Amino acid sequence: MNAEKFNIFSFTGRMKVLHMTWIAFFITFLVWFNFAPMLQMVKESLGLSSDEIKTLLILNVALTIPARVIIGMLTDRFGPKMVFSALLIISSIPCFMFALADSFTQAAIARFLMGFIGAGFVIGIRMVSEWFPHNQLGTAEGIYGGWGNFGSAAAAFTLPTLAVIFGGEDGWRYAIGLTGLISLVYGIIYYFNVSNTPKGSTYFRPKNLGAMEVTSVSDFFLLLIMKLPMYAAIGLLAWKLSPTKVGMLSEFTVYSIYGLLVLLYLFEVFKVWQVNKEVFTKPVPEIHKYKFKQVAVLDVLYFTNFGSELAVVSMLPLFFAETFSLDPVLAGLLGGAYALMNLFSRPAGGIISDRCGRKSTLIILTLGLAVGYLIMGLVNSEWPLWLAVVIAMACSFFVQSGEGAVFAVVPLIKRRMTGQIAGMTGAYGNVGAVTFLTVLSFVSYETFFFVIAATAIIGVIALLFMEEPRGQIAEVKEDGTVELIDVSHHK
Template sequence: MDNTKFSLLSFTGKMKVLHLSWMAFFITFVVWFNFAPLLQMVKTTLGLSTEQIKTLLILNVALTIPARVVVGMLTDKYGPRLVYSTLLAVCSIPCFMFAFADSFIQAAIARFLLGFIGAGFVVGIRLVSEWFPHNELGTAEGIYGGWGNFGSAAAAFTLPTLALMFGGEEGWRYAVGLTGLMSLVFAVIFYKNVTDTPKGATYFKPSQVTAMEVTSKGDFFFLLIMKIPMYAALALLAWKLSPSGINMITDVMVNTVYVTLIALYAYEVSQVWKVNKKVFKEEVPEMHQYKFKQVAVLNVLYFATFGSELAVISMLPLFFSETFELTPVMAGMVASAYAFMNLMSRPGGGWISDRFGRKPTLLILTAGLAVGYFLMGQVGSDWPLWLAVATAMGCSFFVQAGEGAVFATVPLIKRRMTGQIAGMTGAYGNVGAVVYLTVLSFVSYQTFFLVIAGTAVIGFATLIFMEEPNGKIAEVNDDGSVTLIDVSH
C-alpha cells in the first residue's frame, strides 16, 4: 500500500498510477465506442443496410463477455502493467483494420475483435487495489471507472468533428485510425511508467488461473451455476444474428455456435473441478476461506447497473427523438446528459462506500435505481422535456454510483483473485446489456424501463444475503508466511 496523501492534483506515487490507469481505461472506451458516433458516415461509405449496422453494434459487445473473464485471469497471473500495455497495443490492430475496411465482412470481423478491448476495465481494478488502502479504495476505483467510462462520451463529442476536419466521405477512417494510434502510443507510456505494486509490496497470485478458486463444496456448485448466464448471453447474441433474428448467419452457423458454447462450458466445468477438487477431500482453513455468494451478489448488481447503462446509452437518443419529436442532433445532446453523470456519480458511489460501509450504500443505491427506472417507465410525450431529462439524469446517478459501489467492494473479497472476480462481475454487466437490448427489441420503451426496474428489485433482494466485508484478508507469501490485508475500518 502507498499511504501518501490522496490528492487529485498530484502526479506521483499512487496518484500517478491512478491517473495513468483511468487514462488507459478512457482510451479503451474511446476505441471501443468509436463506431457509434460515425455510424452514418460508415453506412454511406461502405453502402451498408440498417440491419448490417445493427449487426456491427451487436458484434461490438459480443466478445467482451468472455474477454473480461480471460483478461481477469491473465491479470492475476502476469500483473496489470504487462496485461494493460499488451491489450492497448494488440487492440490497435483491429482498430486499424476497421479504419481500412472496404466491405461489411471486413468491418464485422474488426468490430467483433474490438470487443476484446472492453476487457481493459478489469485490469485497472486490480492495479488500483494494489496501491490504495481500503478506506480510499472505493473513491479511487470510482474515479478510475467513472473518468475512464467517460471515454464513450468523449468519442461521441470529438470523433464526428475530427472526421469533418479530415474531410470527405473517408474522413471517418482517419478519425478511427487516430484512436488506434492513441492506443498504441499509450501502451508504451503505460508500460514505462507503472509498476504492479508499490516498492517492497508483494503481488499475490492465485495458485491456478484456469478457473476461480472456491473454498467450500456448496460454492463449487454455486460457481458452476453462475457461469451459465454468460454462455446463455452469447447464445442469445448468436440467435439475434440467426435467420430468426436479423438473418446475418445461417442456421448451420448458429447451431455450430451453440455446440461450441456447450463444449466450452463442459471444458470449464472440468477446469473448475481440477482447481477445486480438494474442497471435497479436506476443509479449507478458516483464515483462507471466502464466501462465493459475495461475488454472486455483486454479479447480479452489476448486471442491473452497468448492463442497464450500456443498453440505455444505445437507445436513449432514439427514445428522446421519438417521444419528443427532436432532431437527431438535439436528441443526442439531451441523451448525452446520462453519460456525463459518470464523471461524478461513479466516484461518488465509491466515496459514499468508503464513508458509510459497502452494504448500506449498495442497498440505498439499488433502491434508488429501481425507483429511477420505474419513473423512466412513466415518461411520455405529455411530460415537459426538462422533467424527462432531469428524471434520466437522476436515474443515471443511481446507476453509476451503484457501479462505483460494486467495484468498491470487489477488491475486498480475495486479493489474489481480484482480477478473476472483477472479470466475472464485469462480464455480468455485458450479459445485462445483451439481455436488456434483446428485451427492447420485443417491447415498448416504457416496458423496457420497467423490466430494468424489476431486475433492480431482484438485485435488492439478493443484497440482503451479502455480508459487509470486515476484518482482514489472509494471503500466503512465497516463503509460506502469511500477510494480513485490512478490508474494514
C-alpha cells in the same frame, strides 16, 4: 500501506498510477466506442444496409463477455502493468483493420475482434487495489471507473468533428485510425511509467490460472450456476444474428455456436473441478476461506446497473426523439448527457461507500435505481421535456454510483483473485446489456424501464445475503508465508 492524504491534483506515487491507469481505461473506451458516433458516415462509405450496421453494433460487444473473464485471469497471473500495455498495443491492430475495411465482412471481423478492448476495465481494478488503502479504495476505484468510462462520451463528442476536419468520404477512417494510434502509443508509455505494486509490497497471484478458486462445496456449485448466464448471453447474440432475425449467420452456424457453447461450458466445469476438487475431500483452513456468495451478489448488481447503463445509452437518444419529436442532433446530446454523468456519479458511489459502509450504500443506491427506472417508465409526450431529462439524469446518478459502489467491494473479497472477480463481475454487466436490449426488441419503452426496475428489486433482495467486508484477508506469499491484509471498514 500508509493512508496518506488523497490529493487528486498530485501526479506522484499512487496518484500517478491512478491517473495513468484511468487514462488507459479512457483510451480503451474511446477505441471501443469509436464506431457508434459515425454510424451514418460508415454506412454511406461502405454501402451498408441498416441491418448490417445493427450487426456491427452487436459484434462490437459480443467478444467482451468472455474477454473480461480471460483478461481478469491474465491480470492476476502476469500483473496489470504488462496486460494493460499489451491490450492497448494489440487492440490497435483491429482498430486499424476497421479503418481500412472496404467491405461488410472486413468491417464485421474487425468489430468482433475490437470487442476484446472492452475488457480493459477489469485490469485497472486490480492495479488501483494494489496502490490504495482500503479506506480510500472506493474513491480511487470510482475515479478510475468514472473518468475512464467517459471515453465513450469523448468519442461521441470529438470523433464526428475530427472526421469532418479530415474531410471527404474517408474522414471517418482517419478519425478511427487516430484512436488506434493513440492506443498503440499509450500502451508503450503505460508500460514504462507504472509498476504492479508500491515498492516493497507483494503482488499476490492465484494458485491456478485455469479457473476461479472456491473454498467450499456449496460455493463450487454456486460458481457453476453463475457461469451459465454468460454462455446464455453469447447464445442470445448468436440467435439475434440468425436467419430469422438479422440474417448474418446461417442456421447451421447458429446451431454450431450453440453446440460449441455447450462444449465450452462442460470444459469449464472440468477446469473448475480440476482447480477445486480438494474442497470435496478436505476442508479449507478457516484463515484462507472466502465466500463466493459475495461475488454472486456483485454479479447480480452489476448485471442491473452497468447492464442497464449500456442498454439505456444505446436507446435513450431514440427514446427522446420519438417521445418528444426531437431532431436527431438534440436527442443525441440529451442522450449523451446520461453517459456524461459518469464523471461525477461513479466516483460519488465510491466515496459514499468508503464513508458509509459497503452494504448499506449498495442497498440505498440500488433502491434509488429501481425508483428511477420506475419513474422513467411513466414518462410520455405529455411530460415537459426538461422534467424527463432531469429524471433521466437523476436515474443515471443511482445507476453509475451503484457501479462505483460495486467495485469498491470487489478488491476486498480475495486480493490475489481481484482480476478474476472483477472480470466475472464486469462480464455480468455485458450480459445485462445483451439481456435488456433483447427485451427492448420485444416490448415498449415503458415495459423496458419497468423490467430493469424489477431486476433492481431482485438485486436488493440478493444484497440481504451479502456480508459487509470485515476483518482481514489471508494471502500466501510466493515464499509460502502468510500475510494478513486489513479490509475492515474505516470511517
